[in-house]
Amino acid sequence: MSNAPLTLVCQGLTKTFNKDLPESRPALNKVDLSIAKGDFVVLIGGNGAGKSTLLNAIAGAIQPDQGALQISGQNITHLAPHKRASLVTRVFQDPMAGTAAAMTIEENLAIAERRGRSHRARRLLTDGRRTVYREWLKELELGLENRLDTSVALLSGGQRQALSLLMAVVSQPALLLLDEHTAALDPRTADRVMGATLRAVSERSLTTLMVTHNMSQAIATGNRLIMMDAGRIVFDVRDAEKASLTTESLVERFQIDNDRMLLKH
Numbered sequence: 001m002s003n004a005p006l007t008l009v010c011q012g013l014t015k016t017f018n019k020d021l022p023e024s025r026p027a028l029n030k031v032d033l034s035i036a037k038g039d040f041v042v043l044i045g046g047n048g049a050g051k052s053t054l055l056n057a058i059a060g061a062i063q064p065d066q067g068a069l070q071i072s073g074q075n076i077t078h079l080a081p082h083k084r085a086s087l088v089t090r091v092f093q094d095p096m097a098g099t100a101a102a103m104t105i106e107e108n109l110a111i112a113e114r115r116g117r118s119h120r121a122r123r124l125l126t127d128g129r130r131t132v133y134r135e136w137l138k139e140l141e142l143g144l145e146n147r148l149d150t151s152v153a154l155l156s157g158g159q160r161q162a163l164s165l166l167m168a169v170v171s172q173p174a175l176l177l178l179d180e181h182t183a184a185l186d187p188r189t190a191d192r193v194m195g196a197t198l199r200a201v202s203e204r205s206l207t208t209l210m211v212t213h214n215m216s217q218a219i220a221t222g223n224r225l226i227m228m229d230a231g232r233i234v235f236d237v238r239d240a241e242k243a244s245l246t247t248e249s250l251v252e253r254f255q256i257d258n259d260r261m262l263l264k265h
């Protein structure tokens with residue numbers, strides 16, 4: 001285990017949807033999970049394993065039935081989603097989800113920069129901030145640095161997703177959640193967005209939890225891998241042990257027969 005301070009602590013997180021149905025099973029079943037500051041954790045698991053429910057609980061989109069959540073030592077179990085927005089940010093699978101289409105790139109960035117704070121975005125659009133935004137956009141390597149006043153509605157799905165990523169990191173959150181954020185993109189664009197992700201995470205030393213169905217990506221990315229099944233964490237490896245994993249060994253170990261998880265891209 002690392003000696004770094006803990007960024008995320010989930011204790012006994014439990015959530016059951018539709019409890020009154022006889023066939024209902026917990027989506028989260030007493031999940032204990034601690035993530036150290038600076039870790040890049042990859043979360044895998046078959047359909048219905050509980051991955052999105054875990055991310056939803058961390059982001060505050062759902063309330064757990066039982067259990068507690070802390071980020072950077074602060075108890076956030078009952079904190080409203082907008083009140084945890086300065087602590088935890090998220091990039092969704094859908095490129096349309098993370099940006100405001102009717103606003104320009106610079107307006108979106110100004111809002112993201114003030115996430116969790118109350119100032120009005122427009123007041124921040126000074127030449128000084130525009131210079132900073134150009135630098136940030138350059139990091140994406142998508143040529144957006146010269147299009148600050150372009151409406152986001154005119155961007156491609158990949159460009160919007162890269163902008164969503166930037167918007168999720170510029171406020172320097174304690175925890176970045178990536179929810180299959182490259183899965184809806186074509187392979188080439190997915191690689192570029194993943195490259196921008198790795199640069200953004202490393203340059204800002206962000207603590208990250210990423211869900212993916214792509215086993216090759218899961219093996220190649222991050223320093224810790226966890227697998228969920230039926231609402232529980234069933235596998236948890238880090239560092240050298242993670243680095244020695246192969247797609248074949250994981251498939252054999254967990255008898256994975258989910259085609260999506262075996263996709264190479």
Ligand SMILES: Nc1ncnc2c1ncn2[C@@H]1O[C@H](COP(=O)(O)OP(=O)(O)OP(=O)(O)O)[C@@H](O)[C@H]1O
Binds near residue numbers: 027046047048049050
């Ligand atoms: N809002 C909801 N209402 C009812 N049931 C839900 C809801 N969200 C999730 N579930 C159920 O909880 C279980 C876990 O779902 P979850 O979406 O967390 O799995 P997942 O690992 O993200 O799966 P996938 O890879 O298919 O997205 C599933 O049985 C799912 O049907």
